[in-house]
Structure formats: C-alpha cells, structure tokens
Amino acid sequence: MTVRRYPITAYAAACALGMRTADVIASLREGRSGLVRQGAEHGLPFETWFGALPEPVAARDLGPWTARQADVALHVLDEIEGPVCAAVDRWGAHRVGVVLGTTTGGVSETEARFGAFVATGAFPPDYDFARAHLQYGAAEVTARRHGITGPRLAQVSACSSSAKAFATARRWLDAGVVDAVLVGGVDTRCRMTLLGFHALEVLSSEPCTPFAEGRRGINLGEAGAWVLVEREGEARAWLRGVGETSDAHHLTQPRPDGAGVRDAMALALADGEVDAAEVGLVNPHATGTLYNDAAEGKALMELLPHRPPVVPTKGLTGHTLGACGALETVMCVVALEQGWVPAAHTGPLDPALDLNLPRARAELRPRFALNTSAAFAGHNAAVLLEAP
Amino acid sequence: MSEVLVTGLGLWAPGYDDVARWASGVPDPAVARPRSALFPGAAARRATPLAQMAGHALGAALDQARVPPAEAELLLASVGGELDATFACLRLMREEPPASSPLRFANSLHSSPLGHLGVAFGARGFAGAVTAPADTLVAMALLEATTRAAAGGDVALVVADDTWPHAPCPPLAVAFVLSVRARPDARPLARLGTVGRGKPTLPPSSRADALRANPSARALDLLDAVLAGRAGTVGLGGDEAGGYVVPLAP
Numbered sequence: 001m002t003v004r005r006y007p008i009t010a011y012a013a014a015c016a017l018g019m020r021t022a023d024v025i026a027s028l029r030e031g032r033s034g035l036v037r038q039g040a041e042h043g044l045p046f047e048t049w050f051g052a053l054p055e056p057v058a059a060r061d062l063g064p065w066t067a068r069q070a071d072v073a074l075h076v077l078d079e080i081e082g083p084v085c086a087a088v089d090r091w092g093a094h095r096v097g098v099v100l101g102t103t104t105g106g107v108s109e110t111e112a113r114f115g116a117f118v119a120t121g122a123f124p125p126d127y128d129f130a131r132a133h134l135q136y137g138a139a140e141v142t143a144r145r146h147g148i149t150g151p152r153l154a155q156v157s158a159c160s161s162s163a164k165a166f167a168t169a170r171r172w173l174d175a176g177v178v179d180a181v182l183v184g185g186v187d188t189r190c191r192m193t194l195l196g197f198h199a200l201e202v203l204s205s206e207p208c209t210p211f212a213e214g215r216r217g218i219n220l221g222e223a224g225a226w227v228l229v230e231r232e233g234e235a236r237a238w239l240r241g242v243g244e245t246s247d248a249h250h251l252t253q254p255r256p257d258g259a260g261v262r263d264a265m266a267l268a269l270a271d272g273e274v275d276a277a278e279v280g281l282v283n284p285h286a287t288g289t290l291y292n293d294a295a296e297g298k299a300l301m302e303l304l305p306h307r308p309p310v311v312p313t314k315g316l317t318g319h320t321l322g323a324c325g326a327l328e329t330v331m332c333v334v335a336l337e338q339g340w341v342p343a344a345h346t347g348p349l350d351p352a353l354d355l356n357l358p359r360a361r362a363e364l365r366p367r368f369a370l371n372t373s374a375a376f377a378g379h380n381a382a383v384l385l386e387a388p
Numbered sequence: 389m390s391e392v393l394v395t396g397l398g399l400w401a402p403g404y405d406d407v408a409r410w411a412s413g414v415p416d417p418a419v420a421r422p423r424s425a426l427f428p429g430a431a432a433r434r435a436t437p438l439a440q441m442a443g444h445a446l447g448a449a450l451d452q453a454r455v456p457p458a459e460a461e462l463l464l465a466s467v468g469g470e471l472d473a474t475f476a477c478l479r480l481m482r483e484e485p486p487a488s489s490p491l492r493f494a495n496s497l498h499s500s501p502l503g504h505l506g507v508a509f510g511a512r513g514f515a516g517a518v519t520a521p522a523d524t525l526v527a528m529a530l531l532e533a534t535t536r537a538a539a540g541g542d543v544a545l546v547v548a549d550d551t552w553p554h555a556p557c558p559p560l561a562v563a564f565v566l567s568v569r570a571r572p573d574a575r576p577l578a579r580l581g582t583v584g585r586g587k588p589t590l591p592p593s594s595r596a597d598a599l600r601a602n603p604s605a606r607a608l609d610l611l612d613a614v615l616a617g618r619a620g621t622v623g624l625g626g627d628e629a630g631g632y633v634v635p636l637a638p
Contacts, residue, residue: 043486044486045485045486094585094629103497103498107474107478110478111478111481114478114479114481114482115482117554118479118482122554123554129554129555130467130521130522130555134467134468134519135469135498135519136467136519136520136521139520140521149627149629149630151527151528151531151583152520152524152528153518153519153520153524153528153531153532154518154519154520155516155517155518156469156497156498156499156517156518156519157498157499157502157515157516157517158497158498158499164516167516168518168532168535171532171535171536171538171539172531172535174535174538175534175535175538175582177531177535177582177583177584191481191486192474192477192478192481192488192493192496195477195480195481195486195487195488195493196477196488196490196493196494196496197493198488199487199488199489199490199493200490200493200494201490244514244515244516245512245513245514246462246502246506246511246512246513246514246515247506247512248458248506248507248509248510248511248512249507250503250507251434251494251495251500251503251504251507252490252494259512260512263512375499376494376497376499376500376503377497377499377500377502377503377506377515377517378503378506378507378515379499379502379503379515379516
C-alpha cells in the first residue's frame with residue numbers, strides 16, 4: 001500500500017533569528033538568540049524579552065488590506081516567489097489553496113486607531129477594520145499576490161494555528177480539492193498580547209528557558225513562515241502526518257498529565273503510519289512556562305521512551321504564537337534536509353524530566369521529526385515530517 | 389471525497405432558540421440574548437455570548453444526531469470571533485498604566501468559545517477555529533468540516549458571529565453535525581457533496597433576510613434547504629473568482 005505523504009517543495013521564514021531564511025538557519029546553527037529586552041521605552045509597564053524581527057519590514061500600500069502582518073507575510077513569501085509561481089502555473093490558480101495560522105491578525109493597527117474609535121464611535125474613514133484587523137487579511141493578500149483562486153482560510157486556534165494549517169492542507173489534498181497549498185503562519189508584535197500574557201502572569205522578565213529547572217515563563221516573539229506543499233514534486237522534506245486533539249481541561253492551562261499533546265503526537269504517527277521509535281527529532285511547543293513544559297515533558301517521556309533529541313527553539317525566537325507551528329516546522333525541515341540537529345538553547349534540565357536536550361549542534365540524519373504545538377482553549381497539534 | 393451526511397441541525401438567533409421555531413417562522417420575543425444550559429453558575433459568567441450561542445446551537449444539533457458531546461469533533465467558523473472581548477482589552481490598554489484582564493484576554497481569542505465548550509462537553513478529539521472573509525466564510529467552514537468528516541468522525545460545525553462593536557451585525561449561530569455514517573438511532577437529514585465553484589440551483593432562504601448582515605446567514609440557506617428536503621446546489625457566497633456551492637440531496 002502506498003504511503004500517503006506530500007512533498008514540501010519550498011519554504012521560507014523570518015523571525016528574530018533573521019529576515020531571510022538563510023539568516024534564520026545560520027543563527028539556528030550557531031545557537032544565536034534573537035531575544036531583546038523590552039520595557040517602558042516600548043510602551044510596556046514591565047520588562048520582558050521579545051523576539052523581534054531584527055530589521056524593519058518594508059511597509060506596502062495594500063489598500064484596505066494594509067497592515068504590518070500582511071507586510072511580514074509578503075516579505076517572507078517573496079523569498080519563494082519562484083516555486084509558488086511554478087506551482088500556480090503547473091496546477092492552475094484554482095487548484096492552489098492558502099491556509100494561514102495566526103492569532104493577532106492586525107490588532108496592532110487597531111491599537112493605533114482605537115483612540116479615535118473611543119472618541120467618535122467609529123474608526124477613521126481610511127481604516128478598513130475588517131480587512132486590516134481581522135485574521136484572514138494576510139491569507140487574502142497572499143492569494144491575491146499570486147492570483148490564487150483556490151480555497152483560502154485562516155486557522156485561528158491560538159498558538160496551534162499554523163500547525164493545524166498543515167492538517168487542513170493535508171485534508172484538502174486528500175479530498176482532491178487542490179493540488180498545492182501554501183501553508184503558513186504569521187504573527188506580529190502587539191501590545192495587547194504582551195499585556196494579556198503579563199496579566200496571566202506567564203511572561204518572563206528574563207530570557208526564557210524551556211524545560212529548564214527554575215524556568216520562569218515565556219517570552220513572546222514575531223515571525224512569518226511559508227511552506228509550499230504539493231501533490232507531487234521534488235521534496236525538500238515530506239509532510240507525512242498530522243494529529244489534532246483537545247484537552248477539555250481549562251481555557252488557558254494544559255492538562256497536567258500531558259495526554260492532549262501526547263495523543264496529538266500519537267495521531268500524527270498513526271496518520272503517517274510511522275512507529276514512535278522511528279522519530280529522530282522533536283521540536284516541542286516548550287514555551288518555558290511551568291505547566292506547559294511539565295505536561296509536554298511527560299507526554300514526550302511516555303510516547304518516546306527512546307529519548308530522541310528534543311530541541312526547544314523558543315529560547316532563540318520567543319513564542320511566535322500563531323506562527324510557531326509553521327516556523328518550527330521549517331526548522332525541522334531544515335534539520336531533515338541538511339542533516340543536522342540544532343542545540344537546545346536553554347538552562348539546566350528540570351530534574352523531573354528525562355529528556356534528551358542536545359547541548360551542542362549534532363550532525364545527525366533523523367528520518368522523522370515531530371513538531372508539536374499547544375494552545376489556549378486546549379487545542380493541540382503535531383506535525384510529522386520525513387526526510388527527503 | 390465521499391458524500392457526507394447531515395445528521396443534526398441547531399440554531400440560535402434573536403427570537404429563535406431552536407430549529408423548530410425557526411421553521412415555524414414565528415419568533416419568540418423572549419429570546420433576546422443567548423444562554424446555554426452548558427454553562428451553569430460561574431461558568432456562565434466566564435462564557436461569552438458567542439460561546440453561549442455556539443453551545444446552544446451545537447448542543448441541539450448533537451442531540452438530534454445522537455452524538456454524545458464528548459465524542460464530537462468541534463469546529464467554529466466566525467468572521468469576527470470574540471470582538472467584544474478584544475475591544476474590552478483595547479479599552480483596558482488605554483488606562484494609565486496600561487492594563488489587561490486575564491479572563492478578557494483569554495476570551496479575546498477566536499478559539500476561546502471552543503475552549504469553554506470543550507470543557508463543558510468533555511470533548512478531547514479534534515477541535516479548531518477558522519475564519520475567512522464574510523463572503524466566503526460559510527463555504528470555507530463547510531469545506532473544512534466536510535473534509536474533516538470524511539476521515540470518519542462526527543464533526544459538529546457551528547458558524548457564528550455575535551454582535552460587532554464596529555458595525556451592524558445581528559447575533560446568529562447555525563450548527564450542523566456532519567458524518568460519513570449516521571449514528572444507529574439517528575436519521576440522516578441530507579447528503580452533501582464536495583464544496584466547489586459553481587452556480588446555485590436552489591434559491592436562498594427568504595426567512596434569513598433580516599439576518600443577512602451576519603456572515604453566518606448563508607448557512608441558513610443550507611439549513612432551510614435541508615429542512616425542505618431539496619435537491620440541487622446551495623449557494624455559499626463567493627469572491628471575485630466566482631461563487632461557491634455545495635451539492636445537496638435528501
């Protein structure tokens with residue numbers, strides 16, 4: 001029986017590690033963190049560390065869709081313009097879909113105009129709230145940029161959004177409604193999110209240390225990432241499986257037993273018909289909070305007792321929210337394609353967790369990698385990737 | 389893709405708290421704001437109106453489909469999501485020093501209604517939230533739900549938007565349970581084909597006119613066609629490239 005897998009034919013990312021994919025990979029290889037301190041000078045009544053894009057993103061006139069989030073999405077998309085155009089030519093514009101994961105949409109645009117709304121009950125006439133703020137905007141401008149007329153939507157399941165975007169892509173390909181899907185994630189800095197996580201008391205005032213003893217919480221970050229998945233093509237890696245579950249436990253806290261994320265990984269392995277013992281790399285959700293990391297650590301220890309390398313990367317990039325599933329999938333694809341596993345950038349391992357966190361980059365050739373995401377509302381997702 | 393069965397329907401709109409009342413066309417003036425029995429006591433204070441109306445509609449649809457809520461796969465499609473909670477957070481940010489609220493921030497997420505519902509239902513399978521422009525929301529929601537249902541689960545889709553703080557939008561939630569196979573004691577209500585481009589052969593719902601400012605109103609065109617036992621293609625909205633339809637058969 002033929003294994004159901006789809007080739008990833010192109011990818012690109014920008015985050016605190018770099019504005020171009022090559023810069024992101026170089027920083028990842030060298031373990032160079034992109035986190036920077038932010039505080040009062042950034043409009044925050046507290047201090048934290050943030051994974052900001054290291055350079056300004058060119059502001060584009062996108063008419064009613066104008067928003068920084070759309071700018072970031074298009075900035076990253078430009079890097080894979082050739083493969084995307086080729087896919088549109090090959091399959092037809094109506095046979096290409098777009099699925100984008102995000103949480104914030106263009107809320108930073110609304111933040112800047114909210115005073116006017118409070119004062120007058122309406123936004124300024126030149127601000128199109130629906131197109132600039134709402135979460136589908138970046139997916140729409142992406143499709144329009146390449147004349148894509150296939151289905152397009154935004155996954156808005158908080159921090160598992162862009163991991164779940166891979167599940168949608170796989171379903172659409174399985175159902176035969178498209179032949180290629182641009183799968184992405186983008187989230188950009190907004191004060192509302194920083195203040196919200198601070199109110200929840202999970203924001204760390206120090207650089208975050210996922211899975212570490214004495215970890216103190218998360219750092220946020222911003223990023224954009226696109227992955228082109230096609231029905232056929234030259235694989236940089238394969239999209240082999242996806243799993244999705246819910247915790248049914250709490251709006252903002254994970255199940256303490258880690259069963260939700262464990263089951264998502266198990267479903268991804270079942271979807272890809274891969275044995276857990278074959279997993280050779282995990283990029284975990286690992287935000288650096290006490291509860292997430294404890295639960296996810298349990299899940300990894302239960303499902304993967306052979307202790308594959310587990311490489312949390314949010315200590316380098318910050319937690320990029322709805323973008324993290326796509327960004328960290330790109331990191332897994334790079335590892336599978338190039339044959340190296342990055343070092344885990346964090347503190348001394350929590351003694352309650354028996355995990356294999358590599359402390360130096362290793363020239364390994366894992367065949368399968370898992371990327372996990374967990375989210376508020378208890379939504380978990382895992383993406384299973386296969387080396388080319 | 390194989391055909392998918394519609395096995396349950398649910399609805400909440402001002403004046404209408406169930407499908408039977410909607411079908412009767414006689415609104416109940418007492419039905420003004422959504423309230424779901426899923427959220428008793430303190431949970432009612434935490435759950436937003438969007439969560440309440442989504443829960444109300446989903447609960448009815450799952451009951452008709454004879455699907456235990458804990459076994460349902462939950463999908464929410466909404467253009468605005470939790471805009472009231474988002475605007476509440478934006479207002480708090482204007483305080484000096486800027487502030488936030490843990491509950492309002494958590495509730496501002498698009499997927500937060502599913503968080504409340506997942507806990508209330510004890511549902512531990514697939515759940516997700518999607519969004520798209522108002523003109524294609526229902527088409528994309530049905531595409532996501534039917535392709536997910538094709539994998540074998542009972543997908544409980546709710547298409548819903550609450551009132552918007554920035555523009556007129558009457559509250560509305562419309563729910564469908566979609567499955568490849570109906571539960572043994574449930575009666576299939578209709579069969580759906582694959583969502584695609586095309587022209588509708590069935591007319592839109594005339595009863596939905598007062599709710600058209602809500603993007604979910606297009607789901608009423610499908611709901612009414614199912615209730616009427618019609619066959620043809622139902623219009624789901626569209627964009628510059630054309631319209632979307634879903635084939636429907638009794």
